[in-house]
Amino acid sequence: MLDRAIQILFLGEKPAWLRLSQALGEAPEVTINVHRLQSPADAIRTLAAGRWDALAVDMHAWSFQGLMSIKKTRVEYPDIPIIALLYPSVQDLEKKAKRAGASQCLSLKDLTADALYGAVLSDPTAKGSEISNRKARSREQAFDIQRVSSFSGAKNEIISHALNNLLCVINANADILADRLPGTDPGMHSVAEIKKAARRAAELMRHLK
Numbered sequence: 001m002l003d004r005a006i007q008i009l010f011l012g013e014k015p016a017w018l019r020l021s022q023a024l025g026e027a028p029e030v031t032i033n034v035h036r037l038q039s040p041a042d043a044i045r046t047l048a049a050g051r052w053d054a055l056a057v058d059m060h061a062w063s064f065q066g067l068m069s070i071k072k073t074r075v076e077y078p079d080i081p082i083i084a085l086l087y088p089s090v091q092d093l094e095k096k097a098k099r100a101g102a103s104q105c106l107s108l109k110d111l112t113a114d115a116l117y118g119a120v121l122s123d124p125t126a127k128g129s130e131i132s133n134r135k136a137r138s139r140e141q142a143f144d145i146q147r148v149s150s151f152s153g154a155k156n157e158i159i160s161h162a163l164n165n166l167l168c169v170i171n172a173n174a175d176i177l178a179d180r181l182p183g184t185d186p187g188m189h190s191v192a193e194i195k196k197a198a199r200r201a202a203e204l205m206r207h208l209k
Helices: 015-027 042-051 067-075 093-100 113-121 129-140 153-181 187-208
Strands: 006-011 034-036 054-058 081-086 104-107
Touching: 006 042, 006 113, 015 034, 015 054, 015 081, 015 113, 015 153, 015 187, 034 042, 034 113, 042 067, 054 067, 054 093, 054 113, 054 187, 067 081, 067 093, 081 093, 081 113, 104 113
Parallel strands: 006 034, 006 054, 054 081, 081 104
Antiparallel strands: none
């Protein structure tokens, strides 16, 4: 059986959210679920209310307010992996992220689901039993889709992750369309219906797990 999906909180704005969603959509076999936070104030509150494996922070969001969010999170949660997502072209941003408390930095330009997954599993600050167990198992076995296909539970897990990633892509693109369309545009109704359907599908998936 596959391990449960890594649960990641994402703090950032729409361009980085779209980039992350696209990366997940390109690799449905990678077991990652991402929940987007709406503002820096949400980070500490959401971490306290649930069980999360990592926090991914868009370093370019809200005029680089991600740096302050990393500092606050690191104080409250010293053991959680914090992944800074950034464009290396911004001078010294990676150094600032590391000084603020980021565990690792990943380039948004070259971001992949495998890179994000590996960053969480290899993070030295991750001390939770679930992460530790996944670290050990990831060293022992490579993912083999043909082998996994013989187990019905594993196939269900793969389908679940693929649908979750698809919903992330749909939501991210719907947000971008909503920003670009005038409020009176007839297309706004279609965008609203798309987001409503995606939200209902996400709720249904949570109930089915």
